Amino acid sequence: GVATLSFMISNPDPANGATAIGFSDDLGAFIAGAEAIGLPQNNVCGAGSTLTGTSVITLANGSLGPGASCTFQVLIQIPDSIALGDYTNVTGPLSATVGGAAVTGVGTVSATAILGVGAVTPVPSLNAWGLLALIGLLLLVSARRLRPA
Numbered sequence: 001g002v003a004t005l006s007f008m009i010s011n012p013d014p015a016n017g018a019t020a021i022g023f024s025d026d027l028g029a030f031i032a033g034a035e036a037i038g039l040p041q042n043n044v045c046g047a048g049s050t051l052t053g054t055s056v057i058t059l060a061n062g063s064l065g066p067g068a069s070c071t072f073q074v075l076i077q078i079p080d081s082i083a084l085g086d087y088t089n090v091t092g093p094l095s096a097t098v099g100g101a102a103v104t105g106v107g108t109v110s111a112t113a114i115l116g117v118g119a120v121t122p123v124p125s126l127n128a129w130g131l132l133a134l135i136g137l138l139l140l141v142s143a144r145r146l147r148p149a
Contacts, residue, residue, distance in 0.1 A: 021062030
């Protein structure tokens with residue numbers, strides 16, 4: 001199936017803009033075989049920013065004004081063979097330049113999110129004869145309702 005990862009980045013500095021914002025996210029470490037679809041995307045977090053990759057997605061050249069934030073989504077293809085359970089996605093640390101100084105997440109400061117995979121209930125389907133029988137039954141019920149009493 002397909003899942004949506006949503007990212008929100010904010011610049012809490014009330015006086016200085018943030019430039020050269022970037023991070024990476026190894027989707028294969030999240031779920032083996034998971035891949036981003038619909039990339040690259042441009043201008044997702046400021047003019048000139050890019051979001052690229054397939055099994056590892058990377059944000060580069062993001063920019064935010066003082067106190068500003070950006071939000072963007074990535075569609076990921078989840079392999080059919082995935083087992084039921086919870087999967088935790090952990091991005092690499094965020095880096096940026098704020099007020100002329102390089103800033104990087106310290107140690108294990110990263111974004112995390114959990115994807116829960118539950119059982120899927122199959123939707124029954126009809127073959128051609130079953131579909132014809134259903135249409136006939138619906139027509140019969142409709143005709144009885146339209147018949148004057």
